[in-house]
Amino acid sequence: MPTPAWSTNDDGSQLSAGRGETALTVGGTFVFNPETGKSEPKPGTSPVAEDPYQYMADVHCRSGGSDTPDRGCLTMTCPPKTPGGEAGTPVIWRQAPKSITNPVWTDYPAVSGPTCLYGPQPGNVLADIAARILTDFRQLPVNPGTLQAQPLPHTLKGAPTNLYTSTTEQSFNVTILGQTVHLTAIPTSYTYTFGDGTTLGPTPATGYSIPQSEWLTTDTRTSHAYTDTGNYPASVTTTFTGTYSVNNGPPLPINGTLNLTTPPITIQVWKTERALVADTCEQNPQSWGCPGTEPQ
Structure with a gap:
């Protein structure tokens, strides 16, 4: 099995991703919400707390791999995005708890079936994206309100x-x-x-x-x-x-x-000023304090 690719995040934590049974791991405290199919912040904690799960893009989705034709792996193709470019690799997203050593990976429930990854080494691409994602995030045309x-x-x-x-x-x-x-x-x-x-x-x-x-x-x-x-x-x-x-x-x-x-x-x-006046503004529009009059 090829060696995973590693990258270091801003806080010194490591991100790993590679071919086969490796995971793309990032810092941050998230729980999986079965109602939304997403990894979301635990109530009452910071939105960037640590996700208890790790994820991987399993590239065994191909002939001779661990998946079968009914999953769509053997029939799926990932054509190049540009003329003369590299074809993509079909992958299945999987997850496992970080707390378990040598875990049994299960299909990520929010993504059904294979998807395409592009690049000669998909794992390296994922690690490279993780290493630069904050810079790309800060360049988005976000409306400040x-x-x-x-x-x-x-x-x-x-x-x-x-x-x-x-x-x-x-x-x-x-x-x-x-x-x-x-x-x-x-x-x-x-x-x-x-x-x-x-x-x-x-x-x-x-x-x-x-x-x-x-x-x-x-x-x-x-x-x-x-x-x-x-x-x-x-x-x-x-x-x-x-x-x-x-x-x-x-x-x-x-x-x-x-x-x-x-x-x-x-x-x-x-600032406000108070004074005693003889007439209301309806009685005398030129009275002190009425709209359009000069302060006295």
Whole structure:
């Protein structure tokens, strides 16, 4: 059996992949969800915690191998993607617990039947993708979302100004080293920069819109009270974690994050003044404090 290919991840952990019974192993704490057929974060833990399973692309899916014609292995072909290019190799994705030495590999339930891997050494291709996936992840055209404020553009000094953001999980299909790779960017935390030298976060709170009747009176988890008048550029930085899968293989965690900041919005902070007046604005539109009048 050929020797597996090894690569080192950013955190010093090793990724391994090769022909035969070897596995592509990555750091990160995931559990298998039979309802979705995916490896997902365990509730209450970090989205990049360690997956208890290891995976491999079994290249025995060919004549003389361990699989039979009814699996589609012997009849499946993987033609070159480009003229004169190399033909692909049919593989079956398998999984096994990391905690077991010399495990019995079982078919990965989320992928039925063989899929194609391209490259003269499929295992090496998987390891090479794993070694560079964070760089490719950080180059995706992920939308950072938007920042909203209530009220906007004017708010009052000392009153709570409600800020909230909106962004979504985003998926991309790209080609890396000749392989089809599906990447998913998942927003997980937010850091609010209020423009006056203060910040909030990172926090999992996206905030939310509140009724106009509650503006300037209601504190929310993401509201902020400005202590001085002026114009302040506010923004929010979203931290995305990610997963990737190669040629419809199992989703694997990306060991690293992507941080994106929204364009700033200008919040104009005013102050209030009180005075006794003889008439209402309906009685005298030129009365002190009425719209369009100059401060006295």
